[in-house]
Amino acid sequence: MSRKIRNLAWAAAILSVALLNIFDILPDWTTYVAILTLPLLATLDARKGKSECGMCTLMR
Template sequence: MSRKTAIAWGAAVIGVALLDIFAVLPSGSTQAAVLTLPALAVVSGNCLRRAAA
């Protein structure tokens, strides 16, 4: 993941957390946003390639 992508992902997770705090989004949306990054890493194979190297 490039630096720009990591910063954008972090900003999106913080944005979702703030919207969840202000009750704009349904309960549990912050946990879903945080858990999508590891899920995408597994699906894309990035974590498997890095572990094999």
């Protein structure tokens, strides 16, 4: 999966979890777990050697 698609999928998942939490469909802890997955994605990028600064990513 390419980096951009993975980042878009992560963002969509976070928004979905947040909306489901707002409507009390999911328990509150799911939002925290979903947001804490961002460091995992950063670690995976760093291990693959694709990590760049945030500004470089935004400039693309």
